[in-house]
Amino acid sequence: MIRVAINGFGTIGKRVADAVDAQDDMVVAGVTKTGPSFGCDLAARKGFPLYCTNDDPDRIAAFAEGGYNCKGGLSDLLAAADVVVDCAPGKRGAENLSKYKAAGIKHIFQGGEKHDLTGLSYTSCANHEANIGAEGTRVVSCNTTGLSRTLVPLFEKCKSLKVECTMIRRAADPGDSSKGPINAIKPVLKVPSHHGPDLMTVKPEIEINSLAVAVPTTIMHVHAIIADLPSGHGMTTDSILELWRSTPRVLLMSGSGDRITTTAEVMEMARDIGRKWGDLHEVFVWEDGVSLIGDRLYYFQAIHQESDVIPENIDCIRALLSTESDWKTSVSKTDEAISSYYGM
Numbered sequence: 001m002i003r004v005a006i007n008g009f010g011t012i013g014k015r016v017a018d019a020v021d022a023q024d025d026m027v028v029a030g031v032t033k034t035g036p037s038f039g040c041d042l043a044a045r046k047g048f049p050l051y052c053t054n055d056d057p058d059r060i061a062a063f064a065e066g067g068y069n070c071k072g073g074l075s076d077l078l079a080a081a082d083v084v085v086d087c088a089p090g091k092r093g094a095e096n097l098s099k100y101k102a103a104g105i106k107h108i109f110q111g112g113e114k115h116d117l118t119g120l121s122y123t124s125c126a127n128h129e130a131n132i133g134a135e136g137t138r139v140v141s142c143n144t145t146g147l148s149r150t151l152v153p154l155f156e157k158c159k160s161l162k163v164e165c166t167m168i169r170r171a172a173d174p175g176d177s178s179k180g181p182i183n184a185i186k187p188v189l190k191v192p193s194h195h196g197p198d199l200m201t202v203k204p205e206i207e208i209n210s211l212a213v214a215v216p217t218t219i220m221h222v223h224a225i226i227a228d229l230p231s232g233h234g235m236t237t238d239s240i241l242e243l244w245r246s247t248p249r250v251l252l253m254s255g256s257g258d259r260i261t262t263t264a265e266v267m268e269m270a271r272d273i274g275r276k277w278g279d280l281h282e283v284f285v286w287e288d289g290v291s292l293i294g295d296r297l298y299y300f301q302a303i304h305q306e307s308d309v310i311p312e313n314i315d316c317i318r319a320l321l322s323t324e325s326d327w328k329t330s331v332s333k334t335d336e337a338i339s340s341y342y343g344m
């Protein structure tokens, strides 16, 4: 059994904990919070051992005052685990990395950290093999994970891809009251944006640039993608749809036939599936919005930002611990376990 510490039990951390709990080859060694809050109730209900994000005795004692059983500080948790999944807010990576190195524990960061922190990044379909046995890595952001799901299989087929995309980003997560905009469309004025090129940290062969805008919604990101295929690619719109239908964690549905024309219906469909929090781990592609004209492919996809990286973290744990060398085998094991966990 791989013992997994989850440092940070917020939007991503609580989902990673559930996904670990669903697997038969790993166990939640513990989760951390900065102090007592309603999120500690969730850890207690699930039976996940609760620790403090640091080793300060006063901070640890504050949990008991709030009515929670805190088993110790971060060092205690790291000593009881084989790997730590860092789910702290972005930009805390450098500080936490030094703690993981001091504890001699394997570590996985999230997309809020830069690639340079570990010099290695991860998505299941792009570079599982390159991460096998590594000491530390970074599961890329929700946007990059979504791009990887559709572009990597296309690249494997065509052997060359030049991509331009516009990321239409949610302003904040549903539980986040501190971000915006709430009545504006906010372009990212650093152009090109970092989002598309981040894909090259896991698949450097794909040439990609992006623009980004934040819009007043909390539920999903949408990508508008234009990809140039090499001449003589031999693909058609139908063969690309067929390729994605046979690709794990890509979900194709029709705007007209299924009457899913906006992210609101995508999220309603996700709630029907029955995963906790209404999550959708798959990247959603509107099949009637896919069109190959000559060598140029146009399509839209939607990303459930809070959850598409969750199954990737599970596969990444197996890569670092060298327990599964084949990414597709890991993906099907992860996804089947999550499905049966939620009785789907």
Ligand SMILES: NC(=O)c1ccc[n+]([C@@H]2O[C@H](COP(=O)([O-])OP(=O)(O)OC[C@H]3O[C@@H](n4cnc5c(N)ncnc54)[C@H](OP(=O)(O)O)[C@@H]3O)[C@@H](O)[C@H]2O)c1
Binding pocket: 007, 008, 009, 010, 011, 012, 013, 032, 033, 034, 035, 037, 039, 053, 086, 087, 088, 089, 090, 091, 092, 096, 110, 111, 112, 113, 141, 142, 173, 305, 306, 307, 309
């Ligand atoms: N949310 C998304 O849509 C999304 C998608 C993909 C990737 N990511 C990335 O995932 C990471 C986590 O994001 P999130 O949205 O889950 O953040 P979040 O909801 O704000 O949760 C962060 C958690 O980390 C805890 N924490 C605070 N300081 C910490 C520290 N120094 N060390 C360890 N834990 C600490 C917080 O504790 P308290 O609860 O006690 O405050 C909280 O539980 C970021 O890198 C982010 O960029 C986020």
